[in-house]
Amino acid sequence: MIKPIGVVGAGLVGSGWAIVFARAGREVRVFDSEARTLETLPDRLRANLRDLAEFELIDNPDEVFARISVVDQLADAVGEVDYVQESVFERTDVKRTIYEQLDDVVGPDTVIGSSSSGIPASEFTDGLDHRANYLVVHPVNPPYLVPVVEIVPAPWTSDTAVEKATRLMDSVGQVPVQVRREVSGFVLNRLQGALLREAWALYEEGYASLEDIDKTVSAGLGRRWSFMGPFETIDMNAPGGIRDYAERLGGLYLDIARERADPQPWSKELIAKAEAERRAALPLEDLGKRSQWRDRRLMALSAHMADRLAADGK
Amino acid sequence: MIKPIGVVGAGLVGSGWAIVFARAGREVRVFDSEARTLETLPDRLRANLRDLAEFELIDNPDEVFARISVVDQLADAVGEVDYVQESVFERTDVKRTIYEQLDDVVGPDTVIGSSSSGIPASEFTDGLDHRANYLVVHPVNPPYLVPVVEIVPAPWTSDTAVEKATRLMDSVGQVPVQVRREVSGFVLNRLQGALLREAWALYEEGYASLEDIDKTVSAGLGRRWSFMGPFETIDMNAPGGIRDYAERLGGLYLDIARERADPQPWSKELIAKAEAERRAALPLEDLGKRSQWRDRRLMALSAHMADRLAADGK
Numbered sequence: 001m002i003k004p005i006g007v008v009g010a011g012l013v014g015s016g017w018a019i020v021f022a023r024a025g026r027e028v029r030v031f032d033s034e035a036r037t038l039e040t041l042p043d044r045l046r047a048n049l050r051d052l053a054e055f056e057l058i059d060n061p062d063e064v065f066a067r068i069s070v071v072d073q074l075a076d077a078v079g080e081v082d083y084v085q086e087s088v089f090e091r092t093d094v095k096r097t098i099y100e101q102l103d104d105v106v107g108p109d110t111v112i113g114s115s116s117s118g119i120p121a122s123e124f125t126d127g128l129d130h131r132a133n134y135l136v137v138h139p140v141n142p143p144y145l146v147p148v149v150e151i152v153p154a155p156w157t158s159d160t161a162v163e164k165a166t167r168l169m170d171s172v173g174q175v176p177v178q179v180r181r182e183v184s185g186f187v188l189n190r191l192q193g194a195l196l197r198e199a200w201a202l203y204e205e206g207y208a209s210l211e212d213i214d215k216t217v218s219a220g221l222g223r224r225w226s227f228m229g230p231f232e233t234i235d236m237n238a239p240g241g242i243r244d245y246a247e248r249l250g251g252l253y254l255d256i257a258r259e260r261a262d263p264q265p266w267s268k269e270l271i272a273k274a275e276a277e278r279r280a281a282l283p284l285e286d287l288g289k290r291s292q293w294r295d296r297r298l299m300a301l302s303a304h305m306a307d308r309l310a311a312d313g314k
Numbered sequence: 315m316i317k318p319i320g321v322v323g324a325g326l327v328g329s330g331w332a333i334v335f336a337r338a339g340r341e342v343r344v345f346d347s348e349a350r351t352l353e354t355l356p357d358r359l360r361a362n363l364r365d366l367a368e369f370e371l372i373d374n375p376d377e378v379f380a381r382i383s384v385v386d387q388l389a390d391a392v393g394e395v396d397y398v399q400e401s402v403f404e405r406t407d408v409k410r411t412i413y414e415q416l417d418d419v420v421g422p423d424t425v426i427g428s429s430s431s432g433i434p435a436s437e438f439t440d441g442l443d444h445r446a447n448y449l450v451v452h453p454v455n456p457p458y459l460v461p462v463v464e465i466v467p468a469p470w471t472s473d474t475a476v477e478k479a480t481r482l483m484d485s486v487g488q489v490p491v492q493v494r495r496e497v498s499g500f501v502l503n504r505l506q507g508a509l510l511r512e513a514w515a516l517y518e519e520g521y522a523s524l525e526d527i528d529k530t531v532s533a534g535l536g537r538r539w540s541f542m543g544p545f546e547t548i549d550m551n552a553p554g555g556i557r558d559y560a561e562r563l564g565g566l567y568l569d570i571a572r573e574r575a576d577p578q579p580w581s582k583e584l585i586a587k588a589e590a591e592r593r594a595a596l597p598l599e600d601l602g603k604r605s606q607w608r609d610r611r612l613m614a615l616s617a618h619m620a621d622r623l624a625a626d627g628k
Contacts, residue, residue, distance in 0.1 A: 118566060140534050141551075148534030175533035177526035185570050187522050187530050191509050192544070193567040194574075198508035199544050208501050212491035214543020216501045219489035220454050220462030222539030227611050229528020229536075230506070230513050235592050236605050237455075243589040250580045252432060253507040256499050257577035260508070266564045275557040278549050291550050297541050297622060304618040308611060 004029050006078040006110075008098065009087035010041050010070075013115050016142040017085045019048060022067040023058055023144060024172035030070050031077035033088075033098075038070050052144070055299040057306075075105040078112075083168055085137065087115040095124035103128040111161045111168075113137025113151075118189060120182035122154040132158040137165050138186055143174065145298040150186045152179040191230075201260060204270050210277045226301070227308070318343050320392040320424075322412065323401035324351050324384075327429050329358050330456040331399045336381040337372055337458060338486035344384050345391035347402075347412075352384050366458070369613040371620075389419040392426075397482055399451065401429040409438035417442040425475045425482075427451025427465075432503060434496035435468040446472040451479050452500055457488065459612040464500045466493040505544075515574060518584050524591045540615070541622070 004027035007018050014030065018041075021028045032038045045068060049061035058064055071077050078084045084106065088098050095114065102112060112134045114121055125134040135157040140146035149169050153162050162178075169176040179186050185193060199213050208216075224233050231242060238245035282290055318341035321332050328344065332355075335342045346352045359382060363375035372378055385391050392398045398420065402412050409428065416426060426448045428435055439448040449471040454460035463483050467476050476492070483490040493500050499507060513527050522530075538547050545556060552559035596604055 140537075146534055146537050148530055150530070175529055177522060177529050179522055179526075180520060183516075183521055184573075185566060187516055187527060188534055189566075190512050190516065190570055191527075191530060192535055193570050194512035195505050195509045196544055196548070197567060197571050198504050202497075202501055202504065206494060207497055208491060208493055210545045211543075212493075213501060213505075214545050215489055215491050216462055216464070216505060217539050217543040218541055218546075220460055220502055221506055222536055222541070222543075223454075223460050223612060223615060224608070225531050225536030226540035226615065227532055227536070228608065229525075229531040230510055231524050231528050231588065231592065232532075232596075234510070235596070236601060236608060241589070241598055241601055242592045243585050246580050246585045246588070250585075252499060252503075253511060254577060254579050256504055256507050257511050257574075259498075260571075261575050261577060263568060263571035263575060265568050266560050271557050271560045271564075274545065274560070275555065278545065278556045282549070284555055287550060287555055293626075294538070294542065294550060298537060300618070300622055300625075301537060301540065304614070308614055311614075312607075 002026070003080060003082050006081040006084035007031070007087070008074065008077055008084055008102070009089075009115070010037050011087065011089075013139065013141060013143070014085070014087035015041055015044050015048070016144055017087060017115070017139070018045065018068045019052075019064070019142075019144045020172055020174065021085075022064045023052075026067065026172065028068045029077040029081070030068060031072070031074050033074075035072075038072065041070060048142075048144075051296065051299060055296075055303050057144075057299060057302055074101055078102060078106050078110065080107075082110060083164065084110060084112045085115065086112055090116060090119060092119055092123050095119060099124050099128060099134065103130055106130060106133075109133070111135075111164045113165050115139055118185060120152065120154065120184075121157065122182060125154055125156075131156050133161045135161055135165060136186070137169070138188070139174070140188070142295065142298075145295065145302050147173065147175040148188065149174045149176045150179050150188055151176050152182060152186055154182065197263065198260065200266055200270065200274075203274065204267075210274055211281065227305070316340070317394060317396050320395040320398035321345070321401070322388065322391060322398055322416070323403075323429070324355050325401065325403075327453065327455060327457070328399070328401035329355055329362070330458055331401060331429070331453070332359065332382045333362060333366070333378070333456075333458045334486055334488065335399075336378045337366075340381065340486065342382045343391040343395070344382060345386070345388050347388075349386075352386065355384060362456075362458075365610065365613060369610075369617050371458075371613060371616055388415055392416060392420050392424065394421075396424060397478070398424060398426045399429065400426055404430060404433060406433055406437050409433060413438050413442060413448065417444055420444060420447075423447070425449070425478045427479050429453055432499060434466065434498075435471065436496060439468055439470075445470050447475045449475055449479060450500070451483070452502070453488070454502070456609065456612075459609065459616050461487065461489040462502065463488045463490045464493050464502055465490050466496060466500055468496065511577065512574065514580055514584065514588075517588065518581075524588055525595065541619070 005021045007030045010032035052058045053061045125131045136152035138150040234245045235242040319335045321344045324346035366372045367375045439445045450466035452464040480490045548559045549556040
């Protein structure tokens with residue numbers, strides 16, 4: 001019998017996870033220690049599911065919604081499940097507190113994946129009875145529109161837990177990637193951070209406006225990267241493939257990296273300048289509306305990607 | 315009267331430019347010093363235009379094709395035009411030779427944009443009579459599918475030349491970005507290089523496979539970046555916008571950057587390991603077929619982007 005999935009933490013990330021699992025046909029039990037967060041959950045879910053149906057990303061929003069139930073006791077969400085996705089507030093002490101509670105009520109084989117985007121599992125699972133079952137399963141927000149998930153074991157996480165989490169993510173349509181051991185920022189935010197650092201530096205030195213640096217990605221680099229990674233991209237950018245590319249351009253990229261060998265903090269002045277340019281383009285009060293636009297763009301892109309996969313015969 | 319546009323160099327990049335201009339309704343005169351390159355041009359153009367029509371990115375491939383004429387003298391391509399796009403082989407001496415020839419035959423007001431992806435215009439236009447009219451206008455390949463264009467003036471390029479090139483790119487549907495002064499790699503390849511450097515380092519240190527690093531971008535970061543730049547992305551990733559985000563995460567990103575403060579060359583062993591992983595995924599003889607797949611994916615993505623722009627009312 002297929003067991004339900006537990007979701008602990010029903011904010012933006014947790015509610016997104018509930019949709020991922022329910023969309024794939026799984027029953028979901030959601031708990032949050034804040035009563036208000038649980039109260040607003042149904043309306044938030046309905047709004048997201050309506051959007052997904054509009055973009056033909058799900059057939060029947062009511063059916064998906066019906067698979068998600070709210071419970072007001074932690075033990076009810078996690079007691080009879082094989083897998084729990086934890087998405088509580090990202091601070092080590094908050095994570096630690098919930099894992100101590102979870103450790104008392106979960107079964108001995110229940111795997112718990114944390115949505116932590118930066119804190120490694122070793123910082124909040126050390127010393128717990130079932131720590132071999134705990135690991136990071138880091139999504140991008142919202143997880144039902146951006147499929148990648150970083151699987152990051154603590155030093156004591158069992159291979160079985162890694163395999164179970166990976167198989168589950170595969171089975172619900174996410175794209176799991178294996179980060180073999182803990183590293184600050186994992187892979188995704190390290191890659192993002194590297195690009196951001198160069199972007200901030202170019203802006204600080206006056207080479208280009210914030211808007212033009214953004215366009216260089218959105219009308220340039222990001223087009224290929226939306227369906228091919230950076231290595232596959234360069235593999236096709238030299239006649240002899242990746243080796244040929246690395247030999248031709250390694251020297252140029254090394255020279256550029258050496259110009260950046262003394263990383264500096266993003267200064268208050270730099271941040272204020274960037275803030276002014278962004279707020280001129282988009283007032284702070286319109287940020288929420290623009291985020292909705294972003295999510296709708298991501299939905300349209302997801303529909304497009306599904307069509308392309310079908311066309312590729314995958 | 316609207317004058318034709320000159321295209322010098324009819325390889326992959328030059329033929330792509332011919333399509334950009336002709337698609338926008340401009341007459342194009344193409345020259346290449348290699349007779350064979352000119353001979354194969356019509357077939358290559360027809361194949362690309364057929365693909366574009368299939369994805370409904372152009373209405374009438376024959377009309378677009380008819381606007382492109384081949385000339386066998388450099389002076390005939392550039393003699394009576396306002397703008398020339400130069401896309402000869404990327405080596406400083408080759409560029410220098412063609413600019414010396416161009417300088418003798420162009421009119422005093424003709425702007426010449428170089429497709430150079432890395433060599434700044436100052437390295438091949440110094441001392442020429444019309445050097446104030448010459449600058450870099452760097453596309454991504456193929457330019458008719460990836461719209462960004464970096465406009466990079468040499469120290470002696472006139473503001474008028476920069477404005478003319480920018481207006482032209484706008485008018486033919488490209489997305490020009492201003493790189494205010496010369497810098498090694500310009501903006502696009504510096505951003506790509508920064509992300510690549512971190513990707514290679516994570517791979518070298520065994521944190522993830524090449525394939526999983528690629529997926530982190532293609533199923534993650536690259537989705538948003540295909541329609542929003544890195545600054546707009548982080549502006550929406552904290553409640554208070556970009557300032558809030560920079561203050562929250564600046565410390566983490568600085569720590570990560572400091573771990574990379576001693577850039578090393580991509581070693582022979584590292585490149586060989588990456589090469590082996592890529593060639594297991596895609597044999598070298600299939601690289602051409604995969605490049606065609608990439609171009610068709612880009613075409614489908616372009617059609618999707620055009621739909622979204624229309625839906626946004628832009």
